[in-house]
Amino acid sequence: MKLLVPLVLAGCAWAQLPYATSIQPAQVAHEIPANRGSAALWQSLKKLHTRASLIMVTAHPDDEDGGMLAYQSRGQGTRVTLLTLNRGEGGANVMSPDYFDALGLVRTMELLSAGRYYGVDQYWTRVIDYGFSKTKAESISKWTHDRVLYDVVRVVRMVRPLVITSVFVGGPSDGHGNHQTAGAMAQEVFKAAADPNVFPDQIKAGLRPWAPLKDYARVPFMRRRGGETLPANVEIPEGTYDPVLGVSYVQLSREGLGYQKSQNGGSSIPKAGQMLSPYHRYASNVTTADQEQSFFDGIDVSLAGIATLARGGDTGFLVDGLKAMATLDRRLGGIQSEQKPPIRRSKICRFGARRRGLRERGGRRSPATHRRRRLTKWRS
Secondary structure, eight states: OTTHHHHHHHHHHHHSOTTOSSOOOOSSSSOOGGGSHHHHHHHHHHHHTOOOEEEEEESSTTOSOHHHHHIIIIISOOEEEEEESOOOTTSOOSSSSOOTHHHHHHHHHHHHHHHHHHTOEEEEOSOOOOSOOSOHHHHHHHHOHHHHHHHHHHHHHHHOOSEEEESOOSSGGGOSHHHHHHHHHHHHHHHHTTOTTSSHHHHHTTOOOOOOSEEEEEOOSSOOTTOOOOOOSEEEOTTOEETTTTEEHHHHHHHHHTTOHHHHSSOOOOOSSOOOEEEEEEEESSOOOSSOSSTTTTSOOSGGGGGGGOOSSOOHHHHHHHHHHHHHHHHHTTOSOTTSOOOOHHHHHHHHHHHHHHHHHHOOOOHHHHHHHHOOOEEO
16 A cells, blocks of 8 residues: 555656646657656655746747746746747848748747756747747837737636746847837736737637736846846745755756757756756735745735635635645645655545546536637647
């Protein structure tokens, strides 16, 4: 009996990636070490006790803050999505003679490979990289404002993140016009996705308005061309060492960045040590301190926090059920003292039974929800 529980849990870990949001066939023959064995199992268990979620909006492949993404996904159990506006077709290529559409394919596959290390779901919009752009106005003139915003709003309504982030602030300090546009869209979508009058055809197709709770952008590395100086409201410790993974989160992310060889020829991996990534908070729908410890300060990201999504009616049964699930989850995750008895198979069955009971009492998924689940996406 004692051997049964590890076998059951190991089977769950093999069934999907530790950061996957649904069970799907593996897309690679051999997964990276962070996605296999006990490391994958531990990450999967972390995600059982939190509803934390965020999306990062960038312009091109290799723009992302991989260390932050890995820290959130693998270290904190956050459900993380990466939205890249284009596929980098207009960029340079230091590794091969592929350019334009061919380079877009190369950089897409490079970012998908990198995403396996970050631990993220990935999406792109329909706009293309037409080459270097100096201003946001030029980018918008090429792409048109609503075309870009439409796709960004659609993805946010699909994945429904609690927090919006970007590495760009939407101003001159971002440099490239595409970068500025990505930063501006990350801020505009914060309110646009919640307004049913914005792109109502998406609502008619089955999506629902979604109001994220916070919006952040990484503090620019330097002040350029009159860019404003932004204070850091939170610093993400992406240099934190993870003893289960055997590396820090930024080191793991740099392994993934190394796959984007068309742009950098292979990235170097930093030495172990403290490394902070500062972010400025642009908006918040919850009360929180000026200086925060995480993106999710002031947000109930526990399982019981799911009950806040229910509007109207008696939600007491939902709160009680979610709290009971959280208690069982802590036992499953091994968050227990040595004096407590080992996890029994009945605990695992009880966890599943609680979840099924809440789903049946709360009602089945609507056809619109099923349609959202079938929307096509790339998964890293």
